[in-house]
Amino acid sequence: MKILVTGGAGFIGSHLTDTFIENGHQVVVLDNLSMGRIENIHNKAKFYLMDIRSRELEKVFDHEKFDVVCHQAAQMDVRKSVEDPEFDADVNVKGTLNILQNAVRFNIQKILFASTGGAIYGEQDVFPADETHLTRPVSPYGITKLCVEKYLYFYALQYGIKYSIMRYANVYGPRQNPHGEAGVVAIFTSRLLAGEQPVINGDGKQTRDYVYVGDVAHANLLALSDCENNIFNVGTGIETDVNILFNHIKQLVGSSAEEKHGPAKKGEQARSVISYKKAESLLGWTPEFDLQKGLEQTVVFFKKKVK
Secondary structure (H helix, E strand, O other), X not given: OEEEEEOOOOHHHHHHHHHHHHOOOEEEEEEOOOOOOHHHOOOOOEEEEOOOOOOXXXXXXXXXXXXXXXXXXXXXXXHHHHHOHHHHHHHHHHHHHHHHHHHHHOOOOEEEEEEEOOOOOOOOOOOOEOOOOOOOXXXXXXXXXXXXXXXXXXXXXXXXXXXXXXEEOEEEOOOOOOOOOOOHHHHXXXXXXXXXXXXXXXXXXXXXXXXXXXXXXXXXXXXXXXXXXXXXXXXXXXXEEHHHHHHHHHHHHOOOOOOOEEOOOOOOOOOOOEOOHHHHHHHOOOOOOOHHHHHHHHHHHHHHHHO
């Protein structure tokens, strides 16, 4: 297949690109490099420096004749979405509509969409949450992801475009950006390696489901073959609080830093953990990396970066 990966120079998108190419697919990467890095792009991938909101996107679709769009590009910072919901909607909704309109014009077979299992359910009623859980996001970021899910349903009904919606838990691993507000694993790891003091937001008892990026890439690869319009949680079903996460990373790094707590952040959930049983049943996917193994791989990557 010929696959367009939007956001393919970014953390998750670059791992998906690698996995698709390693499994015989042809990949074109589109990224505005606002968060992505040129060195993340596989040397066998063709690259377009472009924003998903660009009017020039039509020319890319017309020239490349894609079979599948794997849509990873997004404004993905929950806190930034709270501060600037208009920008969040402009990128995540209007940008995606630009993708979808071109998908219709140029007969795209399928859309793989990076949604969120971490933000779309809001404060959960059951733990872990499956895909039937009520969706009541507490941040603009979660709202825009849910909005796109509804648009995908419309485009499937109206135009027959197949989709797989991948609701990611908290993804971590090599290449994650340690310099933003999101990506706590990368932030803690890079700061501890630099001898700096990380700050834990709030009391640190907020929990998340941390899923390794390699497992996320594998889930997307398997979803290419899914012929139905499905929503899949992509997580581990295990919740870990931030204090425990900090101490895991601290031990792997060999740091003596103490827990330091700061103010809690607006728009963040208290607990978040999702069930992957549907992906296991329909795709044959299960996470292969437990937290310890995934953190070990991540720390090795960041250690190489600081040498």
